[in-house]
Amino acid sequence: MKIAVCVKHVPEGPGRIDPGSKRLDRTGEGALNHFDANAVEEALRLKGDGEGEVVVVSLGPEKAADSLRKALAMGADRAVLVSDEAAAGSDLVATSKVLAGALARENADLVLFGQQASDADGAVLWAAVAERLRRPVVSQAAELTVSGDTVRVKRQTEYGYDVIEASLPAVVAVSDAINEPRYPSLKGIMGAKKKPFETLTVSDTGVAADEAGEAGSKTEVRALGAPPSRGESKKIEGDANAAQAIVDFLAEKRLV
Amino acid sequence: MSILVFLEHHDGEIQKGSLGVLAKAASLGDAHAVIVGGGVGALAAEAGKYGAVKVHVADDASLDPPLPQPRVDVLAKLAGDYDAVFFANSVLAADVAAGLAARLDAGLNWDLVDVTGDFTGKRPALQDSVLVDVGWKSTPRLALFRAGSFDAAPTGGGEPETTQAAVELEEHSRAAKIVDQQLEEASGPSIEDADVIVAGGRGLGAPENFTLAEELARALGGAVGATRAVVDAGWYPYSAQIGQTGKTVSPKLYVALGISGAIQHKVGMQSSNVIVAINKDPNAPIFEFSDLGVVGDVHEVVPKLTELVKQRKS
Numbered sequence: 001m002k003i004a005v006c007v008k009h010v011p012e013g014p015g016r017i018d019p020g021s022k023r024l025d026r027t028g029e030g031a032l033n034h035f036d037a038n039a040v041e042e043a044l045r046l047k048g049d050g051e052g053e054v055v056v057v058s059l060g061p062e063k064a065a066d067s068l069r070k071a072l073a074m075g076a077d078r079a080v081l082v083s084d085e086a087a088a089g090s091d092l093v094a095t096s097k098v099l100a101g102a103l104a105r106e107n108a109d110l111v112l113f114g115q116q117a118s119d120a121d122g123a124v125l126w127a128a129v130a131e132r133l134r135r136p137v138v139s140q141a142a143e144l145t146v147s148g149d150t151v152r153v154k155r156q157t158e159y160g161y162d163v164i165e166a167s168l169p170a171v172v173a174v175s176d177a178i179n180e181p182r183y184p185s186l187k188g189i190m191g192a193k194k195k196p197f198e199t200l201t202v203s204d205t206g207v208a209a210d211e212a213g214e215a216g217s218k219t220e221v222r223a224l225g226a227p228p229s230r231g232e233s234k235k236i237e238g239d240a241n242a243a244q245a246i247v248d249f250l251a252e253k254r255l256v
Numbered sequence: 257m258s259i260l261v262f263l264e265h266h267d268g269e270i271q272k273g274s275l276g277v278l279a280k281a282a283s284l285g286d287a288h289a290v291i292v293g294g295g296v297g298a299l300a301a302e303a304g305k306y307g308a309v310k311v312h313v314a315d316d317a318s319l320d321p322p323l324p325q326p327r328v329d330v331l332a333k334l335a336g337d338y339d340a341v342f343f344a345n346s347v348l349a350a351d352v353a354a355g356l357a358a359r360l361d362a363g364l365n366w367d368l369v370d371v372t373g374d375f376t377g378k379r380p381a382l383q384d385s386v387l388v389d390v391g392w393k394s395t396p397r398l399a400l401f402r403a404g405s406f407d408a409a410p411t412g413g414g415e416p417e418t419t420q421a422a423v424e425l426e427e428h429s430r431a432a433k434i435v436d437q438q439l440e441e442a443s444g445p446s447i448e449d450a451d452v453i454v455a456g457g458r459g460l461g462a463p464e465n466f467t468l469a470e471e472l473a474r475a476l477g478g479a480v481g482a483t484r485a486v487v488d489a490g491w492y493p494y495s496a497q498i499g500q501t502g503k504t505v506s507p508k509l510y511v512a513l514g515i516s517g518a519i520q521h522k523v524g525m526q527s528s529n530v531i532v533a534i535n536k537d538p539n540a541p542i543f544e545f546s547d548l549g550v551v552g553d554v555h556e557v558v559p560k561l562t563e564l565v566k567q568r569k570s
Binding site: 015016017022091092093096097115116120121122123124125126127128129130131132134135136137138139140152155156157158159160161162163164165166167170175176177217218219220221222223224225226227230231232233234235236237238239242243244245246247249250251253255256 | 266321322323324325328346347348350351352353354355357358359361362363364365366367376380381382384385386387388389390391392393394400426427428429431432433434435436437438439448452476488494495500501503508509530532534538543544545546547548549550551552557558560561563564565568569
C-alpha cells in the first residue's frame, strides 16, 4: 500500500502577521506542524514491516524541507516539496489545487492529513483536496484500519463516534487522539539525509501559475485590528469569603 | 443580497449554532436555508421562525447518514444563485464547506466570529491576539462561523416557502458509508444548549470530585463540562468535553473549576459571556481571560458557593 501524508511547516512560537503583506510571517524558525506528526505516525504504523511506501508531501517555503526531513527521520520513505514563489499567499482554493496536483502524481492508495494547522487554525484542507481528487474523505479519525481495499475509521464527532467505511483510494484526516508520535532516533536522523527528496514547482503539479498564490486565491485579508477587549477583569486572592464574593459578582451580572 | 444557510440537524432538531447563523443572515438580507437528510421535511417550518423565507429540502434516505460529500453535491447545485453561503462550524459543516469551495472554486473564510453587511468577515487569529478583516474576491462567498458567534433568537418570521432540492450524488460521494454509530448522550442538560456551564479540570484532584461541579451546576441550573485531560483520564464522558477536540460553547456563564486554561481548552469556551475561574495556582492562564478569578482551593470554595446559590434561589 502506498500512503501519502500531507504535512505543513509552521512558524515556531506565538507567530506574527507581517503588516505589509498581511500574511503570516514565515521568515523565522519553523517546525513540523505537530498535528501532522500524528498523521506521519499513523502512516508508519499502517505500513508496519510490510510492503509499501510512505511519501510525505508539503507545499511551503524552501525551509519546509526541515519539516519533511523530520518526517523522513521518523521513518517516511520519500519526500516531495512544492516550493515556488508563485504559490505564496495561497488560500484554500489555490492550496488545494496545487496539493491535489502533487498528490495526483503520486496516486497513493491513502492520503492522510493531521487534524489542523497550528498556525492558521485551518481544519478544512483535506475535504477540498479530496473533492479535487474525487475521492471519499473522512475526518477526525480516532482509529483507522485498512483491510483489502477498504479503510475503516472511527470518527469522533460532537455526538459520539461514527464508524465509517470507505473504499480506497481515500483521504483521511486523523485526530491527535489517534496515537503518540514517535521521536526520530539518531539513526533515523542520519538516514533521512540519504532518502529521496524531490522539489517541484507549481507548474510541475499541472497547475497554471495564475491559479496559485494570491492570483489564484478567492479570499483576501483586508485589514488587521486589535481584538475586542474582554473588559475589566477582577481577581480575588486569599479571601476567606471568596464564595460570597462570587455570589455578589453573579448577582451584579444578574446571573443568579 | 441573498444568503444560503446550511442547517445541520441531529436527532430531529436543527443545531442551535446553525439557527444563530440563520438569524444573522436574515439580518443582512434574504436568508434561505438548506436542510439535507432523511425525513427532514418537518424541520423547514422551524427554519422560518429564525428568518428563512425559503427552505430547500433534500429529503432522501440516502442522505440520512451525516457524511459531508453527499451534502456537497446538494449544495453545489444551489450555491451559484447566492451572494454567500453560511455555515456554523462543526465536524460535518467544515468538511461540507471545504468540499463545496473546491467544487465551485469559491473562496472560504473560516473561524469567523462576525460578518458585516458589505461582506467583511471578522476572524480572530494567533490565539485571538489579532482581529483580521477578511474578504472574498468572487461569489458565492463561503463563510464558516465559530460556534456560538450569534444568538439563536427567533426573528418572528412566518412559514417559509419550501422547495425540493435535487439529489444526484457523485460516484465518490457514495464511496463512504456509516456502518455503526455510538452516540454518547450526556445525562444532564446538553452543554451546547445550556445557559450556564460548570466545567472541571485536573485541579478537581480525583474523578469523584466531579460531584462538586455537578452540585454547583444543579444549583445554577446549568450543565457540566470537562477538559480534555480529565476526559482522557476517564474521569468524565467525552460528550462533556470542551475545547479543540470537543465542543465549542458560549453560555451566559462559564464557571471553570481547577482548569488551568490551556489554549486547547480556551478555544472551546472563550466566547462565553461571563467567565468565573477558581484555581489554586495564581499564575494559571485562565485568569488572563476570566471576568472574575478566584485564587483558592476548589474543595473549600465550591461547597460554600453551592450553598449560597441555593439559599439565594430558595
